Amino acid sequence: MWTFSDPAYLLLLLTIPFLVFFRHFWKGRGSRLVLPLTLWEGQRFATKNPYLSFLNFLSASFFWLSLTLILFALAGPSLTRQKKIFLNSGTDVMIVLDESPSMGARDFPPQSRFEAAKVVIERFIKSLQNDPVGLVTFGQDAVLNVPLTTDYRFFQTDLRKRKLMELGDGTALGMGIAVAAEHLRTANGQNKVMIVLTDGDNNAGEIQPGTAVGLLPSLGIHYYLVGIGTPGKVPLEVTDPTSGLTYFGTLEGGFHENYLKSLANPPYGVYFSANSSGSLDSIFQSIDSREMVAHRVKLQVLNVPLYQDFVPLALGFLTLFLLVRKVFLKELL
Amino acid sequence: MEVQDFYGKIRQLRLSAHRLVEGLYSGNYRSVFRGPGLEFDEVREYDPKDDARFIDWNVSSRLGSPYTKKFREERELSLQILVDVSPSLDSGTLEVNKREVVNILFANLVFAAIASEDRVGAVFFSDRIEQWVRPRKGKTHALSLIHDCLALRPEGRGSNLALALRSGHEALSRRGIVVILSDFKSSNFWRDLSLVARRHDVIAIRVHDQIDAEFPESGFVELVDPENGYALSAYGSSPQFRKQYHDFWALHRLHWKRECLRRGVRILEVGTQDDPAAKLLEYFNRRGRVP
Secondary structure, eight states, rough: OEESSSSGGGGGHHHHHHHHHIIIIOOOSSSSSSOOOOOOOOOOOOOOOOOHHHHHHHHHHHHHHHHHHHHHHOOEEEEEEEEEEESSOOOOEEEEEOGGGGBOOSSSSTHHHHHHHHHHHHHHHHTTOOOOOHHHHHSSSSSEEEEEEEEHHHHHHHHHHHOOOTSSOOOHHHHHHHHHHHHHOOOOOSSEEEEEOOSOOOSSSSSSSSHHHHHHHHTOOOOOOOOOSSSSSSEEEEEEETTEEEEEEEEEEEOOHHHHHHOOEEEEEEEEOOSSSHHHHHHHHHHHHHHHHOOOEEEEEEEEHHHHHHHHHHHHHHHHIOOOOOOIIIOOO | HHHHHHHHHHHHHHHHHHHHHHTTTTTHHHHHTTOOOOOEHHHHHHHESOOGGGGHHHHHHHSSEEEEEEOOOOOOOOEEEEOOOGGGGGOSSSOOOHHHHHHHHHHHHHHHHHHHEEEEEEEEEEEEEEEEEEEEEHHHHHHHHHHHHHHOOOOOOSSOHHHHHHHHHOOSSSSSSSEEEOOBBBSSOOOHHHHHHHHHHHEEEEEOOOGGGGOSSEOOOOOOOTTTOEEEEEEETTHHHHHHHHHHHHHHHHHHHHHHHHHTTEEEETTSOHHHHHHHHHHHHHHOOOO
């Protein structure tokens, strides 16, 4: 936002039209050479030089522009910005996303489970402020994609790059939880939350989900298990990123709700079932309201003075004016 | 200007005029300004009081008694000087501007006329008649005329030569001489000049400065006309601009010359770089040889 420390000087700008008038249009203006140019009530000597007129106009504009800029600089322009300073650290949120082929099931037409989860995560991220967020994905193995960060844009671009079956054909749910727990353990937020989005299978990895989940209460981590999917036959469409081939098929029994329920451990762990994208949204909203701590914020007002930019600019225009007038046009008076 | 100044100036002008009057002693002024002269009127019987030189011997011998020639008295010659006092004369590039040249020419003419016992009057004009002085004889009159010329503070800002010509024309009841002292930066006066030239002897003296012909090779400057405030941006380093300027005034001069000669008006050009008295003398001497 623009402000002026001495706005009264801006009133001087009002004199510029008068000065322009007295310098360029007034009949009795000075700095002119008196020379007979006309026959009385007869012919007058006239000549047109568009190049000259243009240079004349240009240089005069430079001069007045320079004067205007100097008056602006005199008024003390500054740019005022408000900066939010968070006085407490927020909630650490680690999102664990399933990348197994069964997540390609189209439970949320026209989206698959995986795509629906990604969309909802993105929307969730947008509501965060000063809450570090991280991303762990798992397939055959589990990987930390984004360490806890408040750089939401980076998180978003990374999330968009994630593809099904990137980490192989398998579901290492236990490994995913364990990797996320490991990174949350060393985090120093007030509150630590893990959100696991999966369809509830575990067929790979060295750590059982039960074991991993069992560790979380002792680490002070609240976890939310979000079961994505519906029971029954679901059409499936998966593109293998290594071969580029797309597989079509029907998935049956690819949603292990009961198993996920068994992993829940209130009040540390809660299970949610998401069988539509609307319910997925409401789940995230409820997590948000449960876990997010109030931010204590201080507003800092930053005043950046800008006259240093105006003065060289004004001097530059003044130099241009003198250059055109005295060097190019060789002005006499 | 102080009165003392005036007398100094007038003395100077008289000195310069003296040269002219001396130079014209042989009668060149008279022959240039052809007055009617002595005219034979009639022959009558000689009276002892008459000058014996004028006895007409042919008639005397034919009639047997002395007869003398009677001459009609020579008509006095009137000189009317039209002096341009418009602001366009104030400019000049040399230390002497056009106005001063006009003053010197004026004084010279006045003194020359007085020296040959002629009557002299003046019309000072700008866009109006600033002052008008009836033609008269005598040294006092001459000095007062010159004083008027130097002391005049013109109010008008123009050069209405046409009006001046009409006034001069009306002021001269008989055939006389009209001298125009001007830079001729005027227009619409040719008709009036024709009228005046038909009846009187007219000499047009054009006073000029070198800047009236050539724009100096300089830079950018804004020009303003002294008479009507017309402004113009001049680009003195552009050859094109200087050529246009030169052409405009060269054409004006040619036109002036041709139109004057067409009307039988004799012309003289005096620049600010010239010695006005010398110019006048040379002109009269030259004109004197050609009847």
